Amino acid sequence: MARSLRARNSVTNYAALLDIGDEDDAARPGPSKLPGDDDPGSDFAPGGDAPSDAEQDESLEMKLISDLSTPAPSHRPKGKGKTKTPKEPLAADLAAFERPSHRQMYTLPQPSVNHRHKAVPIFRHSSSTERLTRAPRLFGENATVSTNAYTSSQPVTERLNRALGYNVAAGPLWELIEDRGWFKEGDWAVDHPGTEASRRPRVYSDVPIYAQWSTLTATQAAPYLPTELTPDDGIPKDSSVTCDFGPFDQQQTVTLRPFETLHMSRLFPSSKSYVFNAGAPVWALDWCPIYAKDRSTFSFQQFLAVAPLPSTSHSPDVGARTNRPAPACIQLWALGPAKPGPEDDDTGSLRCQLVLCIDTGSALDLKWCPLPSHDASGTSTTSLKRLGLLAGTFEDGSVSIWSIPHPNDVQREDHGKPAYVHLGEPAIRLEIEGTSCWSLDWGNSEVIAVGCTNGAVAVYDIADALRSGQPVHDLLPSHYQYVHQSGVRAVSWVRAPPASSSGEFRTDVDPTVIASGGHDGTECLWDIRDPGANVMNRTRDVIPSMPWSPYAGGPVTIDHENAVKAYSISPSMMGRGHLLLEPAGPVWSASASEYHPQLAVGSADGSCIIANMLRSSRRGGMVPFFQHRLFQLDYSRTDGRLRMLDHLRPGETPDRANMAQRAVRARVAAAPPPSGTGAWPSNIAVTRVAWGSGSIAAAPLLASATASGLCRIDWLEGRWLRDRVPYGGIEGIRLEGGRSMDVDDEEESD
Known part of the structure; x- marks a missing residue:
């Protein structure tokens, strides 16, 4: 009996679908791709208010998507005949298939260039x-x-x-x-x-958290302070920074020694900004939250923790643990009123009140407990009062959580200079065998997430350990998952309550979703109740920062070519990015606030840029999409002097549409991108930015740090279009x- 063969199924012929099967171009190599979205602000489904001038383009692109999703015929076309389709529009659209690179990967099909980004709330509450x-x-x-x-x-x-x-x-x-x-x-x-x-109550106010403090003299604290060594003989030298400040044609040269400040009102009469010298490059800073009802007892002061490196030449070795003791410091700067009593025109005063001397090496990341954790104003205690709980990742590979003393209770030799306090054993020290802790974020006052250099993310429940009143060094993580293939550079909690089986939001439990970015170029979302993480986006770059923004409805992260994008985690919007701004250099840090939609970004080119995440992304709107360059830092290799430029004119985000889309939309050619260099001195990078937190009144505050040691605090105000x-x-x-x-x-x- 003859053996019968199974009928062979036909293979999808994409060339026939796209009408490119003639002899001239039948051998075109490469995989088929759906047209990418080259309008960075058009990542969501088209609304009913889309511009009428793009309806024809939208129907054309929808037809192309529909054709690509239709199964191919079971036979090939005979001869050299072609499917009769419109020639001119298709030729313009085919250019999208020949793009050499894609700005966004893992994206969902984008049938229209007129999608509008609209922030979607993650959960609704009627209070x-x-x-x-x-x-x-x-x-x-x-x-x-x-x-x-x-x-x-x-x-x-x-x-x-x-x-x-x-x-x-x-x-x-x-x-x-x-x-x-x-x-x-x-x-x-x-x-x-x-x-x-x-909404933000005081926590741990009645709990005696373990603390080991001892005051030091200036001589005893000297090994912990940043020190600059001469390259020839290694002798310590002054860590002063010389920089030009003021209007472009009227700049003044100012030399700032460590712990010295400059009020920018000396150069700009209306300015409310401060510049100070931390003594070395700063890799971490964060604002301390104060309970709403206790701000008057704190004299309305705002406290900023700043962590400089030991010297300008010091470079942290990621993944390699430093043996303890490794002297380093954390500076506590206080911004308070210059005069007693509330006055509307008080521009305030800034000075370093406290230097915390530690033996864990320099801090790679610092985060205060997001809820006020200081002692109540009327609390009687035999030791120093607590200002708050400060957590950080350090060069010894650990996460350490300290109880920080209040600066006003520390004795000092000179009231015009900072006090020095040595921090002994932390209240909690977290170490993971075989890896180092690199990044962290608080979910609330009881849980933290830690990103490790081996690609894992660990979750710790620290509430019981803090309440024990004893140092805890053997705490195990409640969750541990390999999320990335290399070091986790950025981690942040999605602070939204989980939903019950009935669909109701559980506002009395911990958050469960973590957003993370690593050196493998992936941006992931991990629900700790799920055994695996989900890749939200992939890019050929390092992800240095990934802040969570309740105003954007998701994390803000980095994409190709230094693009900064906001991604919504709403199920209907998952994976769709919205371009916010494009700095000229690689991004070091980004900060989003829980009080407003302004996004601050620090770049390697020395610029600190701010953009509005909720500006409408529709083309042709009346509101310009501004990028506000807060300041620009430059360096002269000739005389070794820095220059800081202020009051720069804002610019618009350029239109990155390709030539094919311009031809289809009959648009004029976009303006060429600004010219510049791809290499910058290492000491001008803006390494960290942080919006004021924990208070409605402090929401306009923005702190930024640079690799030169110069740090800055700005008070920024908004303005309505046409007032x-x-x-x-x-x-x-x-x-x-x-x-x-x-x-x-x-x-x-x-």
Whole structure:
């Protein structure tokens, strides 16, 4: 009996689908690709208000996507005949298949170039919140009223998203500052007024956390301070920094010694900025949160922790542990009123109040407990009062959590100079065998996530260890998962409550989702209840920072060619990135706030750039998509002097559409990208940026650090487009007092 063979199925012929099967171009190599999205702001499904001039392009691209998803015929076309399809539009679209590179990978199909990015709230809660009734006062009490929160209703959500996009300045709009952070320790009852004190309560105030402090003299503390050595004989030299400040044609040369400050109002009368010298490159800094009801007892001071390296020439060896003791320091800078009593025109004063001497090596990352953890004002104690809980990753490969003393309680030799305190054993030291801890983030006051140099992410529950009152050095992680193939450079919690089986949000439990980025170029989301992580995006670059933004609805991360993008983690938007800005150099750090949508980015080219994440991405809108360059740091190799430029004109994000899309859309050619160099001196990089946290009044504060040792604190304010508030005012935006939705502006139609 003859053997019968199984019928062979036909192979999909993509050349026939695309009408490129003639003799001239039938041998075109390479895999077939769907057209990429070259409009960086068009990553979401088209809305009903898409511009009418692009409807023809949209239908053309939808037809192409539909054709690609249709099964191929079971036979090849005979002869040299071609499928009759429109020639000219298809030729323009085929250029997208020949692009040499893609800016975004793992993206979902993007059928239209007119998609609009709209921030989607991760969870909805109908409780009230607070808003300011006047411009915030950093050194005084602020008046607030109860108002409808961002997620109180869908109309309020839409109006707030639109109104926040009308900010054309670098700082936040004080009228719309709102605390969108979530912590399980807060009161989330529906009938609760949602005050700042209830959303961010004081934690561990009645718990004696282990602390080992001892004061040092300036001579004893000298080995812990940054020291610059001469290259020839290795003799310590002065760590002073010489820099030119002021207007471009009227700059003044200023030399700052370590711990010295410069108030920029000396050069710009209206400036509220400070510059200070930390003595060496700074890799970590963070703001300390203060309980809302205790700010007056702290004299309305704001505290900033700054961690410099031992010297300018020091380079941390990632993954290699430094043997203890390894002298290093953490500086505590205090920004407070210059005069006693609240005054609106008080520009404040800045000085280093405390130097913490440690033996764990330099800090690679620093994070205060996100909730106030200081002692209550009326607490009686025999030892120094606690300012807060400070966690960090250090060169010895550990995560150490210290109880930090209040600077005002530390005795000092000279009140004009900082006090020196040696920190002994930390309250908690976390070490993992075979790897080093590199990055960390607090989920709340009880759980932390740690990124390791071997690609793993560990989760620790530290509440019981802190309450024990004894040093804990053998705590095991509750979760440990290999997420990346190399070191985890950035890790952040998605601070959103998990949902129960019935769909209700559990605001009384810990968060479960972690966003991380590593040296393998992947950006991942890991639900600790899931045995595996999900790759959100992949890029051929290092991911140095990945902050979580409740305003953008997801993490902010780095993509190809130094692009900074926001990714939504909403199920309907998963994997779709929205381009925010493109610095000229590699990104070192990015910071997003829980109080406003302004994003700050520090770059290797010496620039600190700020952009609004909620500016509408639709082409042709009336609001320009500004990139505000807060300052630019340059270096002269000839005389070894730095130059800091301020008050620079903002620029717009360039249109990166390719030539094929311009031909289809009949657009004029985009302006060429700005010219520049691809190499910069290492000492001008802006290594770290951090927005003010823990307070509505401190939301406009921005701290930044550079590789030269110069650090900066800025007070930034927002501005409405044309100085006009949409929807008839703040009450109309938030629909307060039963306001109807009949208020309409010409801005709403844009």
